[in-house]
Amino acid sequence: MPPAPAPRGFAEVETWVFDLDNTLYPAQHDLWTQLDARMRDYVARLLGITPDEAFLVQKDYYRRYGTSLRGLMIEHGVDPAPFLEHVHQLDLSGLDASPRLAAAIELLPGTKLVYTNGSERHATNVLEKLGLGGHFAAIHDIVAAEFHPKPTEEAYQRFLRAHGVAPARAAMFEDLARNLEVPHRLGMATVLVIPPGERIAADQSWEFEGREAAYVDHVTHDLAGFLEGISAGT
Template sequence: MATKKSAPRAFDQVETWVFDLDNTLYPHHLLWQQVDDRIRAYVAEFLKVTADEAFRVQKDYYKRYGTTMRGLMTEHGVDPDHYLDFVHHIDHSPLEPNPALGDALEKLPGRKLILTNGTVAHASAVLKRLEIDRHFEDVFDIVAADLEPKPQAITYERFLKRHDVVPTKAAMFEDLSRNLEVPHTLGMTTVLVVPSGQREVFREDWELEGRGAPHVDHVTDDLAAFLEDALKA
């Protein structure tokens, strides 16, 4: 017998709004090919393997460890600083200002924070290109997480402690369902963001699953409009 999903949590108690970065605040196909290519190039050079084998390793580690970097660190002792500098050395110019999202963020009551498996430098470049950087209090990145990526529970615990966030008074916005399991368990209201362009980026089936999962309170393909509606509810 299927388990009945409980009513989705609302936003009336939310004081802290927590956002993933890539593919949440903007459609990742605008930048992802650059990052994806650089990750694969790094894996190929570091492991001295073909591009096809690098692709396989890249996706395998991403699924099993949360990030390709974590897999390379665990199994091959890669230098995380060198890896992060290399893979995020990209052109951010394809991103354009998003005034609708900026207006929606402006109206949200309370604090706004970024929780990303990327770096502060990459997040800062993205937020500036979107012209929404002024709305965010801080960026909690993979370095602040001691290189432990989402969906590891310790990452969320470190984030909540660092920024003194009460999970039952917070909302989490993410593009991967599995990254919302721990936040929901902790008491956060969860939102799965599925922007357009999902198939323009290579995404495996598991990355697109989970829209109807019990730990997903809400699903949207238009973040700005969703935030506007959330304030009216």
């Protein structure tokens, strides 16, 4: 059996692409719990089912379609605008500014982009709270993607075209391994961001599949420290 290829490095990278939620801030801040609750309530009211039933529907759509919203659009013809407005009414008071991460991102050479399956408004609010508002050239959100979410190849191709990104000269940072498979196949260096002390819910363990896959070039539990290492050449 031939040896596995070496992980891709960053010497030629000129575009740095970051997921937002649970990547630029740790999952322990629990914004995703708020999002889950608001999506569950929306689905329950929309379909006239119990919150527990709505949770199962929401997670099923998330797994099969990439986002719960995409599933609702395909299965029920949902208008995405009211959904996005509802689910992103979040309490961000638990987020703190991260000067160390801001400095590490600033030192990266080239263009920095945020690519999220959420809305631009949500991303802007979160980035401002983190003290990262001026560090990214653009936010590519689910509306810009015409509601084609990661991890579909069509979504990534739309992103690359929209921002003129050359995959072989780009790096992708994500908290979900499945969202790194297509970027890696297209030629990007890939980094999986896993917060320290992470707890995995049994009913969502599928989200953590692929962490040992060859399409994950690097894994870090400390995004700021990892970026500092890139800039230092270590």
